[in-house]
Amino acid sequence: MRRPAPRRSGRRSLSIHGRLFLGFGGALGVCGALMVAIIYVGMRFVPTYDLTRTVDVPAGSVPPQVCTPPGALPSHPGNIPCPAPAEGVKAGSPADITTKEEVWSTVLTFSVGGVLLVMVLGLGAGWVLSKRLLAPLHTISEAAARAADGNLRDRIGAAGPEDELKQLADTFDGMLGRLEESFAAHQRFAANASHELLTPLATTRTLLQLAGDDPTGEELTELVPMLWETNERNIHVVRALLDLAAADRAPFDPEPVDLSALAERAAAERAGQAASYGIRLEAETEPDCEVAGNTTLLRQLLLNLLDNALTHNLPAGGSVHLSVHREEGAGGDEGVVIEVDNTGPQVDRAVLERLFEPFYRVRARVSSDRSGHGLGLAIVRSVATAHRGTVAATANPGGGLTVRVDLPATP
Template structure:
């Protein structure tokens, strides 16, 4: 049998709840202080109030007689007791403590006054302090509300000491920046993918319209070739998208893979194409990699082979024809990482767009005027495969032209 517990809605803010909790704790401590002082003063000490001044009944207070020279002086008058002073009672003035009851009453009054003063000062300080401490939370709430409405440009930019609230605000700013970058990348991906898939479809429709307007055999033969090329391009784009999705989400059981050996085989597969393009292709791997299997990583051999081939194809496609070069290097670094570097010559790339080269469908050069080779998914697939193997990939532009792509993967344990 299941029970449902209804939770009461919280009507008070965090500031008010913190203030009330602080005030309750302060009041409890103050009341406890009063109880301790009163109990201790009443039951612990032993009081002795036997030394008192008593006016005996019928006594008179006179000054000693002094006989001055000359005539006999008149006797001094006998003073009478003051108003309210009865013979045989103790003499008291305001503020005197002459009994236990006086001590208890004095302690109680002083403690109660102190409690009221402490609570007033403490509550005022607690209100100001809690309000100041919780100000970043209010700002974070406003930024979160704006982000929920789609505004990811605003930042908190909290200042003050490096406490937990400032760390929370800085983390929130970092999250907003990454979300903004991610949404912008997804928007570019949607626009580029739509363009990449719409262009062949528009070409196919135009070819079919031409064939329908003038159905001659010669034109059908030409249009069939155009339709075949367009269809092949659509198929390659869809396959690349499937590879990208598979690299992001397909699970695999890691096996020891020698990255140096895999790179040698991939370079051998692309050597003929490099020769046709007039590009020199060479591979450099450390002797330790071959002798002691020091360049083994844990991963999927098929995905890693695709990673190396994509890097090679990108280096060959964006290169200097008839006088270019591609250099591959595999080595071990810091005893924990295997590094694959692919360096090529080619057109100069702006440093500002190097980071976007790994976005799907992004090209450093516009499609207009280019040879329209590739579909802009090669490096995106490289990044996905690298992330699936818990590695990192970066690119650096050369001042003379070309790129160096660096892939770092953890060593197999």
């Protein structure tokens, strides 16, 4: 039975793609602002500027004048006193910037230094951010390695926002859970199948030993019916196993099958068995209940449902109700529903899912000498899955079981 998907919380979190985009975008913006600040501070406060305007006078246009230093007598009548240095004017030094070429050289120096610093900081921030965001991948990888070694019990249990990585971790946990259940079911299947086949074989060996120990052969007449019954039971189990294997490997057949007519014929085939058990069998069908599939497998599905309902019923005075009708699904598509409702003892809700496991039987439900091999509902599930359908069982409040099979209807 397909399990419903877990509901997501109403708070919508940012995806890992968006977080990476915003993270690296923010880092780029910070690094750009840092680079501008480095260039501005360096150009504003580090060098000393001496950008006084100088005028070039062509040679010969003005007669040369010789100035006399302050406090000295003029050596020539045309000499003028040398001007005193103005207050606030710094004396020149090799670190001063006095030309445009020196300005561009300083800009280039600080730009290269800023780029190198920003690159180091950006790489460091990107490394830390990517490692933090992609850390769940390492955990998922470790869980996958443990699962490859056969450990299916450990879970990742990722915490944090509902981004792609957490969804991947949750999906991986769900896959591990289904694998663990599947392997456990297969182990139970192997153990139950071995027990189911070994018991009749051991009985046959005992009967043959008894017949061999009797030299007169008188007991052989009494043992032959028991041998025949034991052999028939082995044949039934092997046939059921073959039916289960055929249902699992059956390809999807697109031919339309009228389930209403098929259900009526199946009910007619089991009417005599129901009468011998003292059980009232009713069939209620609607017209135009067609599905695409294999007629033989769908007939087997209906017969197995009826056999299960008749076998696990009241000793006498019980009832079985078979219904086939069309019903609109949750997605708006129409489907065909098969429901088999039977009376019987109370069924524990905890074992409903295990009823579809091969060879699983709830012995408390059988209150008469009727018996089955425990493969009926397992074949029902395999046939329903092969026809793109689902099957579920519900315990009735008054006792008994209701098995529902949903199949997609033909247009």
